[in-house]
Amino acid sequence: MRLRDILSFSIRAATANRGRVLLMLLAMAIGVGSVVVFISLGDSARNYVIDQFSSLGTDLLIVLPGRSETTGGPPPLLGETPRDLTLDDAMALSRARTVRRMAPIIAGSAPISVQGLEREMLVLGSSSELFAIRHLALSQGSFLPPGDLSRAESVCVIGLKGKKELFGSGPAIGRWLRIGDRRFRVIGILSSPGVSLGEDLGEIVIIPVAAAQSLFNASSLFRILVEAKNSAVIEPTRQAILEIIRQRHEGEDDITVITQDAVLTTFNRIFQALTLSVTGIAAISLVVAGIMIMNVMLVAVSNRRAEIGLLKAIGASRGQILGLFLAESTLLSTVGAAIGLVVALLGIRLAGILFPQFPLQLAPWSPAIAIAVALISGIAFGVLPAHRAANLEPALALARR
Numbered sequence: 001m002r003l004r005d006i007l008s009f010s011i012r013a014a015t016a017n018r019g020r021v022l023l024m025l026l027a028m029a030i031g032v033g034s035v036v037v038f039i040s041l042g043d044s045a046r047n048y049v050i051d052q053f054s055s056l057g058t059d060l061l062i063v064l065p066g067r068s069e070t071t072g073g074p075p076p077l078l079g080e081t082p083r084d085l086t087l088d089d090a091m092a093l094s095r096a097r098t099v100r101r102m103a104p105i106i107a108g109s110a111p112i113s114v115q116g117l118e119r120e121m122l123v124l125g126s127s128s129e130l131f132a133i134r135h136l137a138l139s140q141g142s143f144l145p146p147g148d149l150s151r152a153e154s155v156c157v158i159g160l161k162g163k164k165e166l167f168g169s170g171p172a173i174g175r176w177l178r179i180g181d182r183r184f185r186v187i188g189i190l191s192s193p194g195v196s197l198g199e200d201l202g203e204i205v206i207i208p209v210a211a212a213q214s215l216f217n218a219s220s221l222f223r224i225l226v227e228a229k230n231s232a233v234i235e236p237t238r239q240a241i242l243e244i245i246r247q248r249h250e251g252e253d254d255i256t257v258i259t260q261d262a263v264l265t266t267f268n269r270i271f272q273a274l275t276l277s278v279t280g281i282a283a284i285s286l287v288v289a290g291i292m293i294m295n296v297m298l299v300a301v302s303n304r305r306a307e308i309g310l311l312k313a314i315g316a317s318r319g320q321i322l323g324l325f326l327a328e329s330t331l332l333s334t335v336g337a338a339i340g341l342v343v344a345l346l347g348i349r350l351a352g353i354l355f356p357q358f359p360l361q362l363a364p365w366s367p368a369i370a371i372a373v374a375l376i377s378g379i380a381f382g383v384l385p386a387h388r389a390a391n392l393e394p395a396l397a398l399a400r401r
Helices: 003-014 017-055 087-092 160-167 209-216 231-248 258-304 305-313 318-354 368-389 396-397
Strands: 060-064 099-114 117-126 140-141 157-158 176-179 182-190 202-207 225-226 255-259
Touching: 017 258, 017 318, 017 368, 060 231, 060 396, 087 099, 087 209, 087 225, 087 231, 099 160, 099 209, 117 209, 157 160, 157 176, 160 182, 176 202, 182 202, 182 209, 202 209, 209 318, 225 231, 258 318, 258 368, 305 318, 318 368
Parallel strands: 117 202, 157 182
Antiparallel strands: 060 225, 060 255, 099 117, 099 176, 099 225, 140 182, 157 202, 176 182
16 A cells, blocks of 8 residues: 555545544644743743843842841842941942942932922932943933042933923923932933833933932942953952952851842743743643544544455555554644644734733744654554554454444
8 A cells, every 4th residue: 555545545534524533633733832832931931031131231240238048038038137238338349350340229219200290210329330231322411420429419311211201302401300309400311122120211210329328318239230351250250249248347248149140040940940841731732632532543443344344355454554543643643733833823923912022932942842742642642543443353344343
């Protein structure tokens, strides 16, 4: 029996009962579509987190007050620190040999008003080096001026969205706004790149760190961003930071230093585990589809005993009968997998339109995995019906016994 004859026979047999075929194709399509979507979702989430951390800058270390070991949880869920991080601590870090840039951070929310218009916005106190560390961009004006960090100059840089809401379409550079009970002159407007790690950079106001300390009546820093000279000295920079703060804090190790690589490695592990978990759950539907194919094929063997007996009576071998039924289950699995893949692609495209802020993309390797699992399950569960059909005795099969 030629391959063309086997395929022709399998197609006629598979389409003999359209309702049965549609149910099997639907089950396989749901399984394949679920696997592709869940793998793509996990991969896209991992890439999204990597992109978000990359936007923070390169060769970055984040210094937080307190030790993660205090509460056993990840930063910034820290226990009480014996000593605050101060501006003097930050300036001491900037003098380390392997440090390229340093930016102290104070963060808080405050009412921003301009001529009767008022809204609540995030206020960051920092230095001129934040611009290069965070890879920010300006649409107009200039960033915070360099100089003595202890000088509380009354200047600010505002996000593009905040500028439009407070100043409308008119100019903002050189104009004054009020943050709390203090006045600041706008010297720059950010080109908002969107949301970064939950912060909408279009709705942010950046002021000098000393001005933020005065505004929020706080001497402690929220965190310190440190950029190493290159990726090769990240670990020496981390050790230097710990040593400098230890010397300044009377021998206490009361800070946590986070590196981008460590954070990304942790997130990679988390998302890999989540992706494997949800993919395993989705793969169960493929097993269910395979069992459904097996049950339907077993029924088909019973209904087609006379046909099988006739084939064996005219000389079809056991191997040919086995091949016919395996070809039928493989055909159903392949068509169902193709339908599921198309549905998954359409679903991913639709999700991208509905949720443009989350870049859901097809994982390049997900179709191969889903189709491979579909074919394996279809063939594996088709073996029993094919084996039963191949073992039928011609005379008893023709007699429907």
